[in-house]
Amino acid sequence: MAKQTEFVREVADMKADFPQWYTDVVLKTGLVDYGPVKGTMVIRPYGYAIWEIIQKELDARFKATGHRNAYFPMFIPESYLKREAEHVEGFAPEVAVVTYAGGAELAEKLVVRPTSETIICEMYAKWMQSYRDLPIKINQWANVVRWEKTTRPFLRTSEFLWQEGHTAHATEEEALAETMQMLEVYREFAETVLAVPVFVGRKTEKEKFAGAVATFGMEAMMLDGKSLQAGTSHYLGQNFAKAFNMQFLDRDGKHKYAYSSSWGVSTRLIGALIMAHGDQRGLVLPPHVAPVQAVIIPIADHRPGVREKAAELFSALEKAGIRAELDSRDYSPGWKFNEWEMKGAPVRIEVGPRDIEQGTVFVARRDTLEKQTLPMEGLAGSVSALLEEIQKNMLEKSRAFRDSHVVTAGDFEDFKEAVNGNFVKCGWCGDRACEDRIKEETAATARVMPFDEEASGTCVCCGKPAKHTVLFAKAY
Amino acid sequence: MAKQTEFVREVADMKADFPQWYTDVVLKTGLVDYGPVKGTMVIRPYGYAIWEIIQKELDARFKATGHRNAYFPMFIPESYLKREAEHVEGFAPEVAVVTYAGGAELAEKLVVRPTSETIICEMYAKWMQSYRDLPIKINQWANVVRWEKTTRPFLRTSEFLWQEGHTAHATEEEALAETMQMLEVYREFAETVLAVPVFVGRKTEKEKFAGAVATFGMEAMMLDGKSLQAGTSHYLGQNFAKAFNMQFLDRDGKHKYAYSSSWGVSTRLIGALIMAHGDQRGLVLPPHVAPVQAVIIPIADHRPGVREKAAELFSALEKAGIRAELDSRDYSPGWKFNEWEMKGAPVRIEVGPRDIEQGTVFVARRDTLEKQTLPMEGLAGSVSALLEEIQKNMLEKSRAFRDSHVVTAGDFEDFKEAVNGNFVKCGWCGDRACEDRIKEETAATARVMPFDEEASGTCVCCGKPAKHTVLFAKAY
Numbered sequence: 001m002a003k004q005t006e007f008v009r010e011v012a013d014m015k016a017d018f019p020q021w022y023t024d025v026v027l028k029t030g031l032v033d034y035g036p037v038k039g040t041m042v043i044r045p046y047g048y049a050i051w052e053i054i055q056k057e058l059d060a061r062f063k064a065t066g067h068r069n070a071y072f073p074m075f076i077p078e079s080y081l082k083r084e085a086e087h088v089e090g091f092a093p094e095v096a097v098v099t100y101a102g103g104a105e106l107a108e109k110l111v112v113r114p115t116s117e118t119i120i121c122e123m124y125a126k127w128m129q130s131y132r133d134l135p136i137k138i139n140q141w142a143n144v145v146r147w148e149k150t151t152r153p154f155l156r157t158s159e160f161l162w163q164e165g166h167t168a169h170a171t172e173e174e175a176l177a178e179t180m181q182m183l184e185v186y187r188e189f190a191e192t193v194l195a196v197p198v199f200v201g202r203k204t205e206k207e208k209f210a211g212a213v214a215t216f217g218m219e220a221m222m223l224d225g226k227s228l229q230a231g232t233s234h235y236l237g238q239n240f241a242k243a244f245n246m247q248f249l250d251r252d253g254k255h256k257y258a259y260s261s262s263w264g265v266s267t268r269l270i271g272a273l274i275m276a277h278g279d280q281r282g283l284v285l286p287p288h289v290a291p292v293q294a295v296i297i298p299i300a301d302h303r304p305g306v307r308e309k310a311a312e313l314f315s316a317l318e319k320a321g322i323r324a325e326l327d328s329r330d331y332s333p334g335w336k337f338n339e340w341e342m343k344g345a346p347v348r349i350e351v352g353p354r355d356i357e358q359g360t361v362f363v364a365r366r367d368t369l370e371k372q373t374l375p376m377e378g379l380a381g382s383v384s385a386l387l388e389e390i391q392k393n394m395l396e397k398s399r400a401f402r403d404s405h406v407v408t409a410g411d412f413e414d415f416k417e418a419v420n421g422n423f424v425k426c427g428w429c430g431d432r433a434c435e436d437r438i439k440e441e442t443a444a445t446a447r448v449m450p451f452d453e454e455a456s457g458t459c460v461c462c463g464k465p466a467k468h469t470v471l472f473a474k475a476y
Numbered sequence: 477m478a479k480q481t482e483f484v485r486e487v488a489d490m491k492a493d494f495p496q497w498y499t500d501v502v503l504k505t506g507l508v509d510y511g512p513v514k515g516t517m518v519i520r521p522y523g524y525a526i527w528e529i530i531q532k533e534l535d536a537r538f539k540a541t542g543h544r545n546a547y548f549p550m551f552i553p554e555s556y557l558k559r560e561a562e563h564v565e566g567f568a569p570e571v572a573v574v575t576y577a578g579g580a581e582l583a584e585k586l587v588v589r590p591t592s593e594t595i596i597c598e599m600y601a602k603w604m605q606s607y608r609d610l611p612i613k614i615n616q617w618a619n620v621v622r623w624e625k626t627t628r629p630f631l632r633t634s635e636f637l638w639q640e641g642h643t644a645h646a647t648e649e650e651a652l653a654e655t656m657q658m659l660e661v662y663r664e665f666a667e668t669v670l671a672v673p674v675f676v677g678r679k680t681e682k683e684k685f686a687g688a689v690a691t692f693g694m695e696a697m698m699l700d701g702k703s704l705q706a707g708t709s710h711y712l713g714q715n716f717a718k719a720f721n722m723q724f725l726d727r728d729g730k731h732k733y734a735y736s737s738s739w740g741v742s743t744r745l746i747g748a749l750i751m752a753h754g755d756q757r758g759l760v761l762p763p764h765v766a767p768v769q770a771v772i773i774p775i776a777d778h779r780p781g782v783r784e785k786a787a788e789l790f791s792a793l794e795k796a797g798i799r800a801e802l803d804s805r806d807y808s809p810g811w812k813f814n815e816w817e818m819k820g821a822p823v824r825i826e827v828g829p830r831d832i833e834q835g836t837v838f839v840a841r842r843d844t845l846e847k848q849t850l851p852m853e854g855l856a857g858s859v860s861a862l863l864e865e866i867q868k869n870m871l872e873k874s875r876a877f878r879d880s881h882v883v884t885a886g887d888f889e890d891f892k893e894a895v896n897g898n899f900v901k902c903g904w905c906g907d908r909a910c911e912d913r914i915k916e917e918t919a920a921t922a923r924v925m926p927f928d929e930e931a932s933g934t935c936v937c938c939g940k941p942a943k944h945t946v947l948f949a950k951a952y
Contacts, residue, residue: 035549035599042547042548043547044546045546070524071524095577096551100572101571122512145577148578149578158549159549159550
């Protein structure tokens with residue numbers, strides 16, 4: 001196990017330098033690499049395999065809720081961005097702009113989509129004649145570009161991959177219901193698949209999406225007590241409908257503006273996974289999103305029968321729907337143990353001559369590092385059960401960690417202390433001035449105003465009566 | 477069926493004006509729409525659903541042949557493009573260029589990828605240390621941009637979706653084998669899934685990919701006798717390896733340049749489908765790629781039991797793995813018949829009160845327009861069988877059409893006549909001058925030099941001894 005020691009030495013101490021630990025882990029496990037242009041990333045096969053599972057899981061949920069996929073051009077005429085005043089203010093500073101193409105300067109500059117509300121509403125306006133054409137419920141899987149000064153793989157990059165849902169409805173009620181439904185789809189997905197429990201709620205005006213009436217989000221707690229915005233769902237009201245003349249003929253014979261929503265999650269989720277579950281040995285992947293759920297490592301595979309038995313077990317696991325891998329590469333078992341531990345495979349199975357004699361295998365789980373012996377007979381069934389147990393355990397562990405890092409604060413002095421490494425749940429008067437001051441003095445921001453939380457007590461900043469209960473935290 | 481007449485009237489006569497027929501069909505069936513920026517397209521849900529099936533089918537084949545997906549940035553430093561001389565010459569005139577981002581002018585201009593050999597080889601060079609790291613076999617699903625003067629939805633657009641495989645190998649032999657393997661994957665896919673028989677072979681020097689040693693392609697014949705390049709597989713030799721210093725330490729302790737390949741197909745394939753199978757009534761989709769394979773239309777659904785029975789049959793089809801749709805929209809049956817015919821659904825099933833009494837359904841197939849009565853009992857099985865029969869029939873029909881439109885030509889005068897509406901198979905001396913002259917005088921180009929065709933006879937253009945047998949055709 002010389003290699004394990006080496007890996008641990010190569011990776012920064014997560015307690016002492018969490019950001020460096022993150023960077024070391026994502027690079028050394030082959031999830032990602034830096035692209036040649038500053039701020040860009042290459043998503044390597046192991047990282048992309050996680051994204052494919054995320055896509056598959058989410059896509060099934062989108063389709064089950066009546067959405068269809070489509071694809072809109074990534075080049076948006078610059079003038080479109082300007083039609084919604086808040087929207088352009090929010091996005092203009094971050095856009096990348098194409099000024100010439102096909103050897104000639106363009107008459108109108110083209111913005112590379114930072115998000116697609118503008119171009120999609122333009123198209124919906126064309127497709128929408130009467131109430132019969134509504135609702136329109138479309139999702140798009142795409143790349144987007146937001147030019148950022150400070151970047152970090154998965155968390156904030158100039159280009160990233162995401163999905164963006166865009167819907168148009170005849171009534172405010174329906175559009176709001178859609179907004180809430182998709183937030184719930186995200187929350188359930190985060191907990192069920194990523195084993196990341198999240199806080200959901202409404203964003204403050206300061207933190208909402210540029211152009212939205214209201215933004216709702218889910219926030220995940222990372223192991224350093226900071227928050228990561230893991231998904232958002234926006235109620236856009238008629239803001240974009242008015243900017244893009246998105247009207248329909250209603251049953252009553254009147255032309256009306258539609259109500260719209262948009263919602264998205266991105267490759268950031270891979271960052272959330274890493275920082276919610278990792279440890280000093282590297283990644284710890286929840287089985288539901290792990291590209292390799294169980295790796296089989298043959299021991300002394302020059303001995304008769306070992307390769308055959310390993311292949312037989314591999315095939316049994318695969319047949320049972322387990323994402324299994326048989327690692328028969330020309331490296332030592334110890335080297336492989338280390339690599340798969342670092343890569344966070346939930347279950348490692350060792351098969352050697354003695355195991356074959358005894359009709360058992362040696363099984364190590366990544367989350368608790370516990371080891372056990374299991375009979376070869378019915379291995380697929382016991383591994384499936386073990387994977388479910390790991391998934392459950394990881395969610396519970398994350399939830400316990402999270403719950404123990406949500407604190408309250410009586411006044412601003414308490415707050416300043418408490419917000420280091422914790423989420424602080426407290427009262428807020430609703431004034432932007434207090435929100436700004438909190439950010440300025442503590443670097444913490446209002447993450448969400450949780451649903452079903454009555455405002456009580458006083459504003460943690462100014463001491464006036466609280467209008468909202470807010471979760472504040474430092475955020476990625 | 478008033479609506480059918482209307483649709484036929486709305487669509488150009490395919491015999492008289494095939495290009496207009498194509499445009500009418502793709503727009504009116506909701507496959508695609510024009511984007512706001514000239515030359516761009518919006519792939520609407522029905523069109524995107526076809527693309528999703530194409531992706532799923534191809535992706536499974538790529539994985540089965542040992543490839544993994546990844547994602548590389550779409551912004552490529554302009555200098556990269558220039559490192560391979562032929563490559564820049566081929567692509568520079570078509571690129572879109574980002575000159576400022578994040579509110580500032582960029583120090584180096586960024587090209588939006590027209591293809592990714594350059595950036596991928598740059599990364600491979602970094603990842604490749606020794607022979608143990610080879611082969612690298614990666615595929616990417618992505619959008620690309622090529623600024624074109626004349627555009628047409630799916631066939632040629634400024635931005636399109638595709639997959640690009642990029643592999644690196646230790647030996648020339650392996651890289652060539654990979655190039656050929658992927659061409660065969662494409663050919664098998666085109667025939668099995670799209671029901672489009674293709675000609676495969678090598679491209680001439682004039683027609684090869686900019687930067688390749690050799691390009692191999694598959695060409696599909698459209699119903700107007702023109703050719704559509706449906707997929708290409710390039711053997712790149714060490715050209716990009718040398719330009720990007722892609723070296724590895726071989727077993728013999730020497731540093732060597734790797735050999736690489738690249739291969740791709742795009743949303744063009746949707747255009748091929750339409751033009752290979754369509755008719756005056758609209759789309760005719762092969763079952764293996766049809767988003768809706770069987771549509772159930774309830775007749776007189778206000779009558780008791782109709783809706784229930786239709787829902788029951790729908791659920792039976794779905795359970796059998798058929799992509800079924802129950803069309804219970806508030807339109808007349810005739811309107812729906814027309815719409816699904818126009819949209820090319822392979823099988824239409826009608827269920828009304830009399831059918832229920834008799835325990836049968838009325839079934840119409842789109843390819844032959846034949847109608848039959850089938851028992852409700854075991855419907856899923858008989859529909860599955862019918863879908864396979866339709867798939868087979870469509871391939872055979874396409875093959876017969878194609879074979880009857882491949883002609884020979886004794887001399888250039890024959891050729892000029894024959895190449896209208898046909899592929900011409902003939903001898904070519906191998907000189908660029910003849911190839912250029914053929915294009916100039918007939919607008920036809922060398923599509924492929926089919927494998928296993930001995931050169932015989934004389935060059936169709938100059939009469940000198942032929943070095944190659946070539947398929948010439950006018951092409952999209």
